[in-house]
Amino acid sequence: MIKLYDHAVSGNCYKVRLALSQLGVAYERINVDIFKGEQNERWFAALNPNKKVPVLIDGDFTMWESNGILLYIGKKFAPNNLYSEDPKDFGAVTQWLFFGKTTIDPALARARFITRFVLKEIQKEKELEALREAGKSALQILNDHLKKHNFLAGSYSIADIGCYAYVHTAEEGEVSLSPFPAVLSWCDRIRSQPRYISMED
Ligand SMILES: N[C@@H](CCC(=O)N[C@@H](CS)C(=O)NCC(=O)O)C(=O)O
Structure with missing residues (x-):
């Protein structure tokens, strides 16, 4: 059985759980306590x-990088509606998927992380503001x-799952x-897809 080294509030892990x-x-879900430094x-x-989490183990094959994992499971379980050759x-x-990793996540995931998990006293307001502005630019591109x-890519696919993870949590970063x-x-539309699960599920 596939093993997923995971953390409940990580969007990068959530996207893999959603796709699976x-x-x-x-799959077997194994919690890695990233707040304790595990x-x-x-x-x-x-x-x-x-x-970093997620890590996926499939038999003798181990891989990391969430969007790479999405591509792997899309291909491995083909044919399916989430992945096309x-x-x-x-x-x-x-x-x-690359836009998500290079443009959405560095802005929205980072703003969420700092806003939710870094002590207010040591947050850098200028940095946060720049991240939020970059997040809004990415959201404008998605919106258009x-x-x-x-x-995003024709029919519903792993591209939507990959980008949704940190878009739907944007407001946790005050965007x-x-x-x-x-x-x-x-x-x-993503929430109404069959077998949708939320980050909390
Ligand atoms: N590019 C990686 C990023 C993974 C990542 O940043 N994971 C975070 C949780 S969302 C983590 O494990 N952080 C722990 C740390 O950086 O020490 C991916 O997409 O899988």
Whole structure:
């Protein structure tokens, strides 16, 4: 059975749990207490030298990097509605997964992390403001695309799952989603997909 080294409030882990749930794949969930520094212990660094969750183990195969894991499970459990081998579909999916990792997450995930988990007294207001502004620029790009398309890469796919993880938690970083109605409707469409689970499930 697949093993997922996981943390409940990590969006990077949640996206993998959401994809596994929607694909109907059973897996074992192993909590790594990242707030106590368990990711830095030698046993975990042997699984991921970058010392971060998620890590997925499938038999003798171990991998890390959440969006890479999405691509792996999409391909492994093909055919399915979340992943396509068609070159153009695949290109569009990877485009949005990379946009998520390079543009959405560094802004929105970071703003959420600092706002929720870093003591107010040591938060740097200027840094937070810059992250929130960068997050809004990313949301504007998503909103413009989603005005014309129901999902990021044609039909619902791992691209949506990858980007949704830190978009739907944007308000935890004090970035309002109200100015981005097409993003809000997209979030609703994702929540109505079969076998959807929330981050808290
Ligand atoms: N690029 C990595 C980022 C993973 C990541 O940042 N994981 C966080 C939780 S969301 C973590 O393990 N943080 C612990 C640490 O940095 O010490 C991915 O997408 O998997």
